[in-house]
Amino acid sequence: MTSPHPLSCSTGPTARPAPSPASPTALLGLPSRGPHGSRSAMTCAFRCGNACDQPIPNVSGNEEFHTVAERAMARRQVLRGGVAAAAVGVLAFSSAAPAAAGPRHPRPRPGPVARAGAGTWSFTPVPPNRADEVSVPDGFTTDLLIAWGDPVTRDAARFDVRRQSAAAARTQFGYNNDYVGLVPHPRRKDRALLVVNHEYTDEPLMFPSGTHTPQQVLEVAIASHGMSVVEVQRGRLPGQWSVVRPRSARHNRRLHDRTVFEMTGPAAGDARLRTSGDPSGRRVLGTFNNCAGGTTPWGTVLSGEENFNQYFDASGELDPRHAASYARYGITGAGRGWSAVDRRFDLSVEPHEPYRFGWVVEVDPTDPTSRPRKHTMLGRFKHEGANVTIADSGHVVAYMGDDERGDYLYRFTSRSTYDPRPSARARRHNLTLLTEGTLWVARLDGDGPDDGVHDGTGEWIRLADDRRSYVPGMSVAEVLIDTRLAADQVSPTRMDRPEDVEVNPVNGRVYAALTNNSNRGTRNPPDEANPVSSSYVRAALGAPLTRASGNRNGYVLELEPGRGGHTGTTFAWNLMLVCGDPQAPETWFAGFPKQLVSPISCPDNVAFDAVGNLWISTDGNALGSNDGLFRVPVDGSRRGLVEQFLTVPLGAETCGPFIAPDQQSVLVAVQHPGEVDGATFESPASTWPHTHTFPRPGVVVVRRA
Template sequence: MALVPLNLLVTHEGRSSRQRITCRYKCGQACFHPAPNTSDNEYFGDIVAALTRRSALKAAGVAVLAVGAGSALAACSTAAPQATPTSSPEPVPNPPGMNFTAIAPNSEDVVVIPDGYRQGVVISWGDPVLPGAPAFDVNAQTADAQRGQFGFNNDFAGLLAIEGSTNRFLLVTNHEYVTPQFMFTGYDAAAPTRAQFDIEIAAIGLSVVEVERTPDGLRPVLGRYNRRITADTPMMLTGPAAGTDFVKTAADPTGRTVAGTFANCAGGVTPWGTVLSGEENFHTYFGATEGTPAPSPVVSDQFKRYGVKPAPSELLWESFDPRFDLTATPNEVNRFGYIVEVNPWDPASAPVKHSALGRFKHEGATIHVTDDGTVVAYTGDDERFDYMYKFVSSKKVMPGAGASGATGGIPDAASMAHNMTILDEGTLYVAKLSSDIPAGEIDGSGTLPASGSFAGAGTWIPLLRTGPDGRGESLIPGVTAQEAAVFTRFAADKAGATKMDRPEDFEANPKTGKVYVALTNNDERGVPGEAGPDAANPRNDNKSGQVLEITDDHAGTTFTWDLLLVCGDPAAADTYYGGFDKTKVSPISCPDNLAFDSHGNLWISTDGNALDSNDGLFAVALEGPNRGETRQFLTVPLGAETCGPVITDDLVTVCVQHPGENDDNSIDNPLSRWPEGNNGTARPSVVAVWRDGGNIGV
């Protein structure tokens, strides 16, 4: 396989390798505009740590209520922090779960996997999902066909076991955004057609697809659970935002029924058998005609804090449907930016948008359950200088027949009805971090402090308490409950939350209860007018990101934290790999999605690798002498991003998003032909990797 020159992959000077065209349609070129957070919240260099680092949190055993097949989501008790070893034993040559030969960084237009493993495409954009849907034909696309076919740009994936079968699963996948230049031949960005708009509406949202395990990987099945959820599927809005004047429209005067979901990035599988999907860069879908008068100052501030611009949007959807026109329907944008819960076991059920979890650019939401059944949902706001959140339920999980994804099963109606209201009652918190590392030792260079690691403490500041029937109580003076639910960023600003470097996926380790956060990057850290470096975000011009490790009092308000990884070139002085020998690690850059294997290893997928290589999937050891050892398991093709990893004992799946996207290319002039090869079309796809006769990494 010939290598493509690496310089084709990089156009963001000083930034990640994500292409401008990807940024245009995925996030509205967020990195090329001022960050929306203009609050003057303190950062570590300005504060004397108000919290002392706790030596231990409550220790208890692990109690698993339910785990979706291959999911990193588990019901765990609070875990004690690991003691620092008094000696330094030799690293284990092959930690359990990581016994594979790391692949080398590369720029091949294929999925590259370790020797001894096999791979296969599970499903690709345009493949039939519903009976009667036609086979994919790039030159014969219609909206009706797309509504029955697998959507575009798959991101998060969850795999749920089906009761009574060891080889059947539900694959639930987000479809984050569309890139028309890589969907439609002859696309004219200045004059999209009504037919193209209708196809785009149908190409995003989610897919629920039954899959069967075979000797050649996973095969899609036209099963009874299969479903497409699109940008106009009816959904319920619950919590303090529902029924308020902020979300009422002429089409929905009650403010409780929303048409569709989009910008669905990461997500999570709940222990009760549903899927959570995060609406992230929703602002890019709304616009207004050039020269539209400015909105009122209050609305203008609301728009700015969420990156909403009353100007023509990239997709020009406002030309075809007034609900996307900020002038005609200004409240429509307030109906997006929530966590969406989908019951994949009932294709007729209406998805639910939970406003009790706040409205912002949710990367996703993942669940931890304490010993007493309290549900904790962790979620990040994926924007430079925005925040980390958690929601602690006041309701408890109701076990029910078939509720355990570990054994597979369809939850019974009573438990499902109860559990799908858990995220409607409880308290929403935002994180504030501190450290006793002297400010002079955090100079923006990433140099380790004298203590040898970046570490500190933190507190969860309560923002919003929600009770039965969506009744809310704001916990921030001067902010109403409805405002805290719809304009959560403002409430978090007033609370003095810590500005982070793009907090993306949150995952709790099912073995230890520790919580991990992927902080992807932030090249504006330290520039004039923006927050400077702090112990948790220690580098100015942060191109490669870091991974935060939190030991949390899950249902409480205190935690301690460490940086597990400060990503980037291992040969550079500003990188840190958990204290492991950096000459023996795989280079990792721009961590995005997280998952765990049954051995307790962390798996990280990347987005925008700034090290001149394709994005990929990495395994990281978390405990003992191998802590911080990082091994690359796979890379995705040219122009692609690695998304939605699912790690089981004998199978790994990843979503390959936007293969071939490059500023100088299009579907008419392709950079990539993956996965079809020859003269085929580059198509976002789900890929499975396995090992004949053996488990992953052992």
């Protein structure tokens, strides 16, 4: 067993270590096949600990988005009328329902560079495929920017897949990159700072058989989580980027399991955040299962800790005082064996350690000596990410999704206002904006079956601010630590896996990816906002459509802030996209003619170009093709025209995406290539990026050839 780190659990009762697995493949006892859409059993096991096989943690009985949409099922019958329905839909939602309309968010106008960039690229959509490559339209090319094992820090060890170690992994680009962001370099205009999350590990694809002991496998896996900050430099051609050699990159940084994070906000120091390794409850080692994120107006990066619950084992009985909280967050004690090398992941030894994860993390990439922070004021749940906008009032607003079947949409509004001045004093002030404010949760309601679209109004319900709780019987700290339990009490709307939630900088509307819910229509009935109780899926490319229960293809939800803008309490909502095969009767593409759109399934992350087009990356395509990236206009005559811009390799998920500031390139993280049932290091399903005989997750830049 490794020696305890100063902030790990170095005191307390001796734990009975979790059984050591005999091989990387035996780590989780993988099922023989994946039951959820096109996801493999490997993805289900390693990404989220088979969350869809577990009971839905939200048993509150609050209204489902599907129930909201059920009140519009009659209107969906109208939509099945084809062209006439499309005409209705085009007219039905041009901005939002007028009942909640109010002042709009300011719309910055793109400059000449933006007009010539990604928003106006003309391309022939990439057809669905199962190729083991990043497929892009004719006239475009891809550059591999960085991949698993590449050096990050100056002292980085040379990557040797047969001699991996935790120490080396903490100096190298980690595994399974998800969020991608570019932050301006503080000194050089020809450089930028690339910030990437490393969400989870897939040991059967990472380790050759017989080269590492079970303990070494666990140590490397833990160290391969976290985040990387890497300096990149512009190339000669438009849209080109390359990694700067670590010895010449002063801002490179690797955040990992031994990086100290500071807790901020009202819950910092609370008794449930204290452990034997950190009696203060204010310092946490590491960040894990980081999914999406966002870049703040003051130049920091926000990262969301998502499926953290799967990392905790139990060597004995669980403390019954934590039973309700553990159950609401899916914490069972059946973890991944991490407690065998670090006792803080043993719930029987450190029952408070799970409360130190599930937060939004803020990292300042421009200061490699700064301590990253976990903001308790933004609540604790399975954060997909957090994305910030500045309201007309100057207050900071962060939108967030809790990526679980049946969980909620959230919003944070700051107490103080943003200071736009380019001064050190202003920056110090802005770095405090996420520590004080108000946390809200969303309730949606349908507006009846007579207007031909899935839409309605909604309201934001206060949970707590930094001084007062609005949930009876719970303190501020309790609301922030057990945000799910607090939200259950105020009757918000249960959603179908709300993931990335972002504000369109051009039209000011909010777009949320609702990835899917395979139980919709069985355990969870449909509603106006979650209308699909059955769907048509393809078993493989070219196979006939077959009917299956559940919302397997997901939605894209569009919110229009009401009176008061982004800090107001009301909004209008519309299902802009009901995803799936265009031939399926339940699909909807904002009224655009269905025969002209690309099939799209399981929206995950969103981004915007400078003219306001929505870019959607997918995760778990249930239509038989590899996952991809899609561009969709959200206004005008082309609103709803879904066009596939790229597909990722076999078994991979499309992550990111990020439109470069000059609009000349799109950055995409290719996550878990080759994560296909039965694949191993020796028998890979993918070898992308084809630099080795095994797959390596990495970040690519797509630009015009």
